[in-house]
Amino acid sequence: MPLLSVIIVNYNTRQLLLNCLQSLYAATEGIDMEVWVVDNASQDGSIEAVGRLFPQVNLIRNTVNKGFAGGCNAALLVASSPYVLILNTDIIFKPGVVSYLLDFLEKRPEVGLVGGQLLHAAGSKQNSFDNFPNLLTELTNKSLLRYLFPSKYPSKYQAYDEPLAVESVIGACMLVRSKAIKQVGPLDEDYFFFLEETDWCFRLRRAGWKVYHLPAAQIVHLQGQSAQIQLAKARVEYYRSRYLFFRKHRGWHRLTLLVIMLSLRLILSTLFTSLLNLLTLFRSPYYREKAAIYWYVLFWHLRLCPASMGLRPTDIKGVPPGFSPTPIQLAGTKWFIRQDLLPAFTKETYEALNALLAGKSGLTVQDRRIRRIVQGELPTRNDPMSIYLKIYKLPGWSDQFKYLFRPSKAQREAGTALRLKEKGIPTINPLAIGERYKGRILQENYLITEEIKDAFSLDNLSLREGRKIGFRREMTLTNQLAQLVKKVHQQGVYHTDFHAGNFLVKGNGIEGPYQLSLMDLHQVKIKGKDLGLNKRINNLVQLNLFFSQRLRASARFRFFKEYCREITRIENNIARYARLIEARSRKASLRLYSRREKRCLRSNNDFMVFNNGPYRGYLRRAAAMEKELPALIDNLENLTVVKETKKSTLFHTTLPTGSGPENIYIKRYRYPGLPGFIKGCIRRHSRAIRAWKMAHAVLVRNFNTALPLAAIEARYLGLVQEGFYISKEVPAALGIDWFVLGEFGPDNPGSPGDKLRRKRLFITRLARLVRHW
Numbered sequence: 212m213p214l215l216s217v218i219i220v221n222y223n224t225r226q227l228l229l230n231c232l233q234s235l236y237a238a239t240e241g242i243d244m245e246v247w248v249v250d251n252a253s254q255d256g257s258i259e260a261v262g263r264l265f266p267q268v269n270l271i272r273n274t275v276n277k278g279f280a281g282g283c284n285a286a287l288l289v290a291s292s293p294y295v296l297i298l299n300t301d302i303i304f305k306p307g308v309v310s311y312l313l314d315f316l317e318k319r320p321e322v323g324l325v326g327g328q329l330l331h332a333a334g335s336k337q338n339s340f341d342n343f344p345n346l347l348t349e350l351t352n353k354s355l356l357r358y359l360f361p362s363k364y365p366s367k368y369q370a371y372d373e374p375l376a377v378e379s380v381i382g383a384c385m386l387v388r389s390k391a392i393k394q395v396g397p398l399d400e401d402y403f404f405f406l407e408e409t410d411w412c413f414r415l416r417r418a419g420w421k422v423y424h425l426p427a428a429q430i431v432h433l434q435g436q437s438a439q440i441q442l443a444k445a446r447v448e449y450y451r452s453r454y455l456f457f458r459k460h461r462g463w464h465r466l467t468l469l470v471i472m473l474s475l476r477l478i479l480s481t482l483f484t485s486l487l488n489l490l491t492l493f494r495s496p497y498y499r500e501k502a503a504i505y506w507y508v509l510f511w512h513l514r515l516c517p518a519s520m521g522l523r524p525t526d527i528k529g530v531p532p533g534f535s536p537t538p539i540q541l542a543g544t545k546w547f548i549r550q551d552l553l554p555a556f557t558k559e560t561y562e563a564l565n566a567l568l569a570g571k572s573g574l575t576v577q578d579r580r581i582r583r584i585v586q587g588e589l590p591t592r593n594d595p596m597s598i599y600l601k602i603y604k605l606p607g608w609s610d611q612f613k614y615l616f617r618p619s620k621a622q623r624e625a626g627t628a629l630r631l632k633e634k635g636i637p638t639i640n641p642l643a644i645g646e647r648y649k650g651r652i653l654q655e656n657y658l659i660t661e662e663i664k665d666a667f668s669l670d671n672l673s674l675r676e677g678r679k680i681g682f683r684r685e686m687t688l689t690n691q692l693a694q695l696v697k698k699v700h701q702q703g704v705y706h707t708d709f710h711a712g713n714f715l716v717k718g719n720g721i722e723g724p725y726q727l728s729l730m731d732l733h734q735v736k737i738k739g740k741d742l743g744l745n746k747r748i749n750n751l752v753q754l755n756l757f758f759s760q761r762l763r764a765s766a767r768f769r770f771f772k773e774y775c776r777e778i779t780r781i782e783n784n785i786a787r788y789a790r791l792i793e794a795r796s797r798k799a800s801l802r803l804y805s806r807r808e809k810r811c812l813r814s815n816n817d818f819m820v821f822n823n824g825p826y827r828g829y830l831r832r833a834a835a836m837e838k839e840l841p842a843l844i845d846n847l848e849n850l851t852v853v854k855e856t857k858k859s860t861l862f863h864t865t866l867p868t869g870s871g872p873e874n875i876y877i878k879r880y881r882y883p884g885l886p887g888f889i890k891g892c893i894r895r896h897s898r899a900i901r902a903w904k905m906a907h908a909v910l911v912r913n914f915n916t917a918l919p920l921a922a923i924e925a926r927y928l929g930l931v932q933e934g935f936y937i938s939k940e941v942p943a944a945l946g947i948d949w950f951v952l953g954e955f956g957p958d959n960p961g962s963p964g965d966k967l968r969r970k971r972l973f974i975t976r977l978a979r980l981v982r983h984w
Contacts, residue, residue, distance in 0.1 A: 216290035220282035238304035280398035323391030323420025326380030327428030382408030693773035703738035711757035828923035899934030
């Protein structure tokens with residue numbers, strides 16, 4: 212194993228890179244090291260030149276510019292040394308500097324990261340260390356702070372001869388201990404160009420490591436030459452990184468104040484430089500450049516800080532890499548097809564795609580207010596492709612306005628799928644992205660993915676294979692799922708909707724292991740580092756809500772134990788965290804039940820609000836009885852009366868539906884006398900509506916009850932006169948009193964032993980039901 216791993220990230224700086232490598236090898240004679248050069252899709256022949264002049268260098272080629280953090284992390288995954296030296300390409304070493312940095316770290320085991328003194332080419336000092344950003348440093352003049360408070364805000368103008376403990380170093384050249392990297396995770400890839408090292412130093416110090424600046428380790432830094440090409444875009448990245456640091460480490464209230472104050476200062480600076488340009492008749496190149504930068508950054512703020520502006524390529528936040536950059540216009544829709552599929556697509560392919568969009572072909576798997584999923588087939592030059600077409604709807608003006616400033620859900624999901632594949636996480640395979648606009652307003656967007664044959668969602672497992680799938684298969688599934696979830700978290704992937712329905716399962720666990728895939732990725736956030744404990748627990752709570760309905764407690768604990776393996780912080784306190792997840796799951800289930808209960812009181816895919824003359828209430832859409840209902844209620848006297856009391860009457864009838872006749876019960880509630888009048892005045896809902904709500908509360912908690920079809924109330928001057936609750940008949944069902952009498956009574960001809968066995972079984976199941984309730 213080499214002592215040192217050197218990582219250099221390059222993007223279109225060919226000559227700087229070659230000079231850096233030449234000085235590195237000259238300054239590290241006698242040091243056992245490996246060198247990794249990560250190229251972020253350069254177009255200037257950098258990789259070819261390195262391969263020709265420095266064949267001993269290990270090369271990593273990214274297909275897209277992932278920024279400094281993304282490039283470093285690609286090499287950190289394969290670096291094997293106890294120390295890692297991270298460099299910019301504009302670094303020139305002096306002899307002995309690298310050895311001095313290594314010796315310092317070897318002698319000081321409490322130090323996690325160290326940096327040297329950066330110099331301009333002429334030999335003058337550069338700022339080589341800095342304080343963590345706060346409101347004072349970002350809203351006032353840093354030079355003034357360094358002058359007034361030199362001990363708290365040290366600077367390059369102070370003379371330092373001894374190593375100095377600092378908050379953070381400048382990331383042009385920094386030596387890091389691998390042990391510290393394993394503890395705090397790699398660089399955060401949300402930072403594209405600035406403050407990556409500052410965030411890293413913040414996390415190192417928070418974890419107990421020290422950060423040092425070594426004045427004697429002098430390194431030439433040709434400062435900012437890689438950013439000089441696009442100054443305005445680089446400035447946007449600096450603002451974006453500042454806002455990200457505050458959001459992560461300073462809180463939303465400080466972030467909000469920072470954005471407001473910096474925006475005001477930016478407006479004043481823009482107006483001032485524009486006035487200077489007018490006074491000088493735009494003859495000064497310096498003022499023209501300044502005004503262009505300020506206007507660009509101001510425009511970025513006015514557009515609500517879109518990811519498409521700045522140095523970050525649109526491939527990452529817009530159309531993903533590997534898709535055709537030029538859209539194909541098809542029936543008013545822009546299609547971005549994966550480039551390797553373009554030769555296989557024919558005229559018949561596009562015609563079949565139009566038919567799927569129009570609903571003329573394919574099988575609708577899901578149809579909701581904001582999303583529709585269609586399963587279909589596309590003919591190609593080769594074999595037909597089985598696909599899923601996901602249609603994202605934008606029903607409200609707020610949704611349409613939001614996507615003026617951000618990529619569509621289809622773009623985000625396709626881009627996320629490609630990034631997950633790079634991290635080795637099994638997921639969907641995106642084939643094409645579609646967007647339909649009206650003017651500049653996005654109306655709908657589409658994502659086509661390849662169908663995973665014979666796969667089904669994890670929450671349908673009990674429906675396909677019975678509630679119990681067998682101990683061995685259950686153990687295989689829980690272990691595999693735990694390993695996948697752990698890998699997802701270790702790769703910095705956070706799914707905000709991490710429920711069982713977003714996992715695809717293929718296989719039966721007998722002939723071989725299950726194949727699991729993650730899907731529904733538009734709510735996935737990739738952090739670029741190991742997830743924190745709180746986010747891990749949030750995801751585990753979401754999964755445990757599913758497990759609690761389908762797995763025994765022992766299986767749930769087995770899953771958690773497998774997940775915690777080699778995660779020291781959790782593994783050492785596994786019982787405590789298991790109890791914490793169970794407690795949070797109970798609270799989350801109550802919130803989930805409350806949300807689901809309220810669905811029956813508004814129009815959606817399952818329910819509708821009924822309003823016809825004096826009758827108002829709620830219907831189940833699947834019952835399709837809104838036309839027959841008024842006539843049914845008006846002719847109740849012709850129906851069979853099952854039971855009648857002073858306050859209610861129960862009727863039985865048969866109702867014709869699209870799927871055939873349905874036996875139903877109608878319960879009519881009356882409000883007689885003064886007590887009924889008072890109740891009608893003070894209660895918000897009638898007894899029929901309350902029965903409707905309670906029935907759905909029972910259903911969402913996975914208890915069996917008669918399926919409610921409708922709840923209607925008749926009001927006069929706002930007062931409830933009567934209510935009607937309609938439910939589906941449960942065939943061959945009896946009340947407990949009649950069931951017990953028939954099964955265990957003296958008239959039952961069964962043997963005493965058989966009666967006793969059935970009685971015990973009945974009492975056990977009834978007790979479990981009551982306990983679950």
